[in-house]
Amino acid sequence: MATATERMFGKSIKRRExxxxxxxxxxxTDDLKLPGMTYAAxxxxxxxxxxxxTIDLAQAKAHPGVVAIFTGKDLTGVNSLPCGWxxxxxxxxxxxxxxxxxxxxxxxxVAVVIAESQxxxxxxAEKVKVDWDIRPAVTATAKAAEKGAPPIHEVxxxxxxxxxxIGDAAAVDEAFKNAAVRVKKRIVNQxxxxxxxxxxxxxxxxxxxxxxxxxxxxxxxxxxxRLLMTAFVLGIPEHKVRVIAPDVGGGFGSKIFLYxxxxxxxxxTRQIKRPIRWTSTRREAFQTDAHGRDHVTDAELALSRxxxxxxxxxxxxxxxxxxxxxxxxxxxxxxxxxxLNGVYEMGAIHCAxxxxxxxxxxxxxxxxxxxxxxxxxxxxxxxxxxxxxNMDVAELRKKNFIPKFEHGYxxxxxxxxxxxxxxxxxxxxxxxxDYRKVRAEQEAARKQGKLIGVGFSTYIEAxxxxxxxxxxxxxxxxxxxxxxxxxxxxxxxxxxxxxSHSHGQGHETTFSQLVAxxxxxxxxxxxxxxxxxxxxxFGMGTYGSRSASVGGTAIHMSIQKIKDKGKKxxxxxxEASPGDMEYxxxxxxxxxxxxxxxxxxxxxxxAYVPHNYPEGLEPGLEETSFYDPSNFCFPFGAxxxxxxxxxxxGHVKVLRYAAVxxxxxxxxxxxxxxxxxGGIAQGVGQALWEGAVYEDDSxxxxxxxxxxxxxxxxxxxxxxxxxxxxxxxxxxxxGIKGAGETGTIAATPAVVNAVVDALRPLGVDxxxxxxxxxxxxWKTIHAATAGR
Amino acid sequence: xxxxxxMTINGQTQSHEVEARLLLVHYIREVVxxxxxHVGCDTSQCGACTILMDGQAVKSCTVFxxxxxxxxxxxxxxxxxxxxxxxxxxxxxxxxxxxxxxxTPGMIMAAYQMLERYPKxxxxxxxxxxxxxxxxxxxxxxxxxxxxxxxxxMAEAK
Numbered sequence: 001m002a003t004a005t006e007r008m009f010g011k012s013i014k015r016r017e018x019x020x021x022x023x024x025x026x027x028x029t030d031d032l033k034l035p036g037m038t039y040a041a042x043x044x045x046x047x048x049x050x051x052x053x054t055i056d057l058a059q060a061k062a063h064p065g066v067v068a069i070f071t072g073k074d075l076t077g078v079n080s081l082p083c084g085w086x087x088x089x090x091x092x093x094x095x096x097x098x099x100x101x102x103x104x105x106x107x108x109x110v111a112v113v114i115a116e117s118q119x120x121x122x123x124x125a126e127k128v129k130v131d132w133d134i135r136p137a138v139t140a141t142a143k144a145a146e147k148g149a150p151p152i153h154e155v156x157x158x159x160x161x162x163x164x165x166i167g168d169a170a171a172v173d174e175a176f177k178n179a180a181v182r183v184k185k186r187i188v189n190q191x192x193x194x195x196x197x198x199x200x201x202x203x204x205x206x207x208x209x210x211x212x213x214x215x216x217x218x219x220x221x222x223x224x225x226r227l228l229m230t231a232f233v234l235g236i237p238e239h240k241v242r243v244i245a246p247d248v249g250g251g252f253g254s255k256i257f258l259y260x261x262x263x264x265x266x267x268x269t270r271q272i273k274r275p276i277r278w279t280s281t282r283r284e285a286f287q288t289d290a291h292g293r294d295h296v297t298d299a300e301l302a303l304s305r306x307x308x309x310x311x312x313x314x315x316x317x318x319x320x321x322x323x324x325x326x327x328x329x330x331x332x333x334x335x336x337x338x339x340l341n342g343v344y345e346m347g348a349i350h351c352a353x354x355x356x357x358x359x360x361x362x363x364x365x366x367x368x369x370x371x372x373x374x375x376x377x378x379x380x381x382x383x384x385x386x387x388x389x390n391m392d393v394a395e396l397r398k399k400n401f402i403p404k405f406e407h408g409y410x411x412x413x414x415x416x417x418x419x420x421x422x423x424x425x426x427x428x429x430x431x432x433x434d435y436r437k438v439r440a441e442q443e444a445a446r447k448q449g450k451l452i453g454v455g456f457s458t459y460i461e462a463x464x465x466x467x468x469x470x471x472x473x474x475x476x477x478x479x480x481x482x483x484x485x486x487x488x489x490x491x492x493x494x495x496x497x498x499x500s501h502s503h504g505q506g507h508e509t510t511f512s513q514l515v516a517x518x519x520x521x522x523x524x525x526x527x528x529x530x531x532x533x534x535x536x537x538f539g540m541g542t543y544g545s546r547s548a549s550v551g552g553t554a555i556h557m558s559i560q561k562i563k564d565k566g567k568k569x570x571x572x573x574x575e576a577s578p579g580d581m582e583y584x585x586x587x588x589x590x591x592x593x594x595x596x597x598x599x600x601x602x603x604x605x606x607a608y609v610p611h612n613y614p615e616g617l618e619p620g621l622e623e624t625s626f627y628d629p630s631n632f633c634f635p636f637g638a639x640x641x642x643x644x645x646x647x648x649x650g651h652v653k654v655l656r657y658a659a660v661x662x663x664x665x666x667x668x669x670x671x672x673x674x675x676x677x678g679g680i681a682q683g684v685g686q687a688l689w690e691g692a693v694y695e696d697d698s699x700x701x702x703x704x705x706x707x708x709x710x711x712x713x714x715x716x717x718x719x720x721x722x723x724x725x726x727x728x729x730x731x732x733x734x735g736i737k738g739a740g741e742t743g744t745i746a747a748t749p750a751v752v753n754a755v756v757d758a759l760r761p762l763g764v765d766x767x768x769x770x771x772x773x774x775x776x777x778w779k780t781i782h783a784a785t786a787g788r
Numbered sequence: 789x790x791x792x793x794x795m796t797i798n799g800q801t802q803s804h805e806v807e808a809r810l811l812l813v814h815y816i817r818e819v820v821x822x823x824x825x826h827v828g829c830d831t832s833q834c835g836a837c838t839i840l841m842d843g844q845a846v847k848s849c850t851v852f853x854x855x856x857x858x859x860x861x862x863x864x865x866x867x868x869x870x871x872x873x874x875x876x877x878x879x880x881x882x883x884x885x886x887x888x889x890x891x892t893p894g895m896i897m898a899a900y901q902m903l904e905r906y907p908k909x910x911x912x913x914x915x916x917x918x919x920x921x922x923x924x925x926x927x928x929x930x931x932x933x934x935x936x937x938x939x940x941x942m943a944e945a946k
Contacts, residue, residue, distance in 0.1 A: 018880070198888065
């Protein structure tokens with residue numbers, strides 16, 4: 001049989017999934033049409049906070065084509081949507097899939113209309129008459145826990161869901177006493193909407209004859225969807241439910257969570273015994289996809305005269321929205337406070353977080369999830385510290401980097417970093433940028449009255465999520481391992497079943513590269529199956545940059561088992577000892593005797609036609625592995641941005657963007673670069689354009705369309721300059737750290753630091769709130785130069 | 789009240805009775821069953837539904853099916869000929885111009901008209917011409933490169 005001659009790991013091969021996407025033959029959930037299909041439309045609260053007096057369905061039920069209408073009261077036996085991360089003393093309010101007596105944010109669903117066509121469902125939904133008793137609402141993060149704020153949940157007095165802290169408060173107090181320089185800034189990390197291009201959708205089909213329920217859903221983790229839905233909400237048996245996440249058009253976190261709509265459709269299909277399809281409109285997506293970020297933070301940094309970081313004190317209010325989304329409590333705590341050590345040696349750190357309920361869309365993980373908030377804070381306050389010391393921002397960073405290490409660095413906030421070489425990444429960035437030249441150009445431009453700014457960021461992220469024991473001790477209600485099944489067919493072809501899920505990451509390519517490399521087979525002989533609980537043993541899905549490092553390692557482990565079994569079979573055929581066998585280039589051979597070998601394909605066939613076979617060995621060649629990492633992995637890097645600010649309009653133009661990332665070993669550089677690019681665009685988007693805005697009085701989300709929420713467009717962004725350093729992780733055998741979120745984490749502070757740097761000659765040293773739209777920058781310039 | 793519409797989509801004649809309010813994109817997806825054309829928004833911002841209508845790149849969510857009566861439509865499914873990818877499709881593959889693939893059909897159809905208008909577009913022109921098409925995955929870097937690749941290879945083919 002043919003064998004692969006070149007190493008696939010590390011090669012930028014074209015993606016195997018692309019032919020179907022570029023020809024319009026992808027299979028997204030909304031593409032699915034089933035016989036007897038019905039269509040769902042949700043009736044949602046137009047108010048931020050309102051009691052339901054009555055719901056009148058008479059007119060809606062009479063609408064032609066209506067099959068059924070259900071309200072919250074009809075959903076008997078349906079439990080609250082669960083929260084999967086329980087902090088100590090967390091207040092967990094009920095979260096009914098359809099609001100029963102009170103709606104708590106604009107978009108909160110109160111009824112579902114199911115009809116013969118989408119149009120009929122939408123038309124009839126408009127005829128559902130809800131008699132609303134409108135209550136006062138609170139949407140602003142900083143106001144939620146203020147005295148007199150409207151109470152949102154009985155179980156959460158003062159609208160406080162939790163208070164949480166990490167670090168050493170006394171040590172921080174001491175550090176501040178001894179500091180030569182102290183800086184304090186309010187840093188607001190605004191609310192964002194993920195905006196995966198494919199809106200959420202589901203198709204639920206109950207087969208009365210068998211009792212089987214199939215749910216196609218836009219999910220990053222179909223097994224998690226199934227587990228939460230069956231074990232916690234609907235009380236239907238897990239083994240009678242199959243969840244399929246087919247091609248999914250982007251997630252960025254927003255498709256991790258169990259939502260109201262798929263739960264309601266899965267319940268309703270059992271009632272009407274016909275398939276139901278629901279597809280979100282973009283407006284619904286804005287109103288109901290879990291939002292991201294939304295922190296108001298006061299940060300203080302203590303520095304020595306020489307520029308050593310002595311202490312960091314952080315107080316954050318994190319907006320959780322109206323209900324606890326699936327993993328919401330983890331994001332502003334264990335994915336945030338634990339990352340405040342950054343890549344720096346810090347004398348002491350203390351962070352206190354208050355999670356608050358508001359009358360807004362629930363907030364949960366959005367690309368980076370907690371880590372961008374941490375990096376933004378650290379990198380902004382370091383720039384503020386450099387300004388106070390009158391020190392170059394690059395120099396201050398270099399003074400404080402944690403020195404190179406290969407096996408563990410204990411931070412001040414619980415984590416043990418795996419391996420790091422932070423100065424090397426930063427130095428590479430400075431070279432890439434030609435830092436001195438850039439500063440000289442900036443100086444020359446300033447003399448001509450131009451506002452040019454240079455901004456840096458470094459970052460660390462905890463990904464490869466996650467060691468189950470560790471996250472379990474911190475409140476996670478699930479393990480965070482991954483499964484990988486490698487099935488070798490009798491003909492030597494290979495199907496791999498992974499619990500990881502691709503919604504743009506390119507698993508079908510990168511995982512094939514892993515398998516082809518390890519087994520020395522052509523990549524065409526390998527098929528990757530993901531996204532179907534009916535095919536895959538179990539899985540935890542894709543988020544937290546975990547697919548290659550955790551999912552890939554599970555596959556790697558199964559391959560090793562395949563090789564071990566193959567050696568026994570081959571040894572038997574060659575009348576050798578299994579211990580003397582090795583696997584080289586697709587051949588099982590006696591060590592050092594290339595002529596004495598059996599090809600992979602022959603071993604595969606023998607495993608299934610076991611006539612001449614080792615005694616006591618089971619036939620078949622298929623192995624399953626579950627990989628539970630021993631630690632997180634910690635990718636890191638340094639990014640830089642050069643901007644020009646138009647003094648008259650406040651418009652910010654990104655002139656250059658340079659990134660050096662270290663994600664450990666890389667399977668497919670092209671794919672990793674692509675993820676870095678997209679992450680940067682999202683990070684720049686947060687810095688300059690994006691932001692979900694609630695109107696204070698009405699609680700309306702006024703940025704609920706793509707006309708009002710500014711997503712980055714092609715002509716707003718430059719080409720990105722990217723490079724890498726490679727510091728393999730010792731945590732997993734592949735040395736892979738994770739690459740999905742780097743750009744999003746690093747870009748926002750780099751851009752904001754650059755804008756503040758540009759405005760420095762005008763006396764600006766901080767801008768509290770993003771995005772740095774032309775209007776906000778213009779106002780900042782005017783406030784700074786007023787009276788001059 | 790229903791209206792008769794008849795149009796050519798990817799060389800095949802289609803004729804149906806439709807409601808006046810039916811959008812062309814829903815006609816293409818739900819009635820004709822060509823699901824390569826996507827719906828990513830409801831305000832004509834995202835461009836995922838871009839098709840060619842009588843040679844013009846059009847967001848098919850901005851057109852009623854009845855307005856397309858008599859038109860010649862090309863969707864993403866009609867771009868490859870005899871199994872050979874169009875150079876723009878090839879360019880997106882070669883240059884990794886897609887990740888989740890959802891915006892891709894619209895991007896490719898928008899690029900089709902762009903390259904008819906500007907066979908040798910500058911980077912700035914490409915970015916400007918893509919203003920009506922949103923992508924959340926790629927940061928546009930490789931989409932620009934994909935269109936540049938297509939431009940070069942289409943010039944060679946001529």
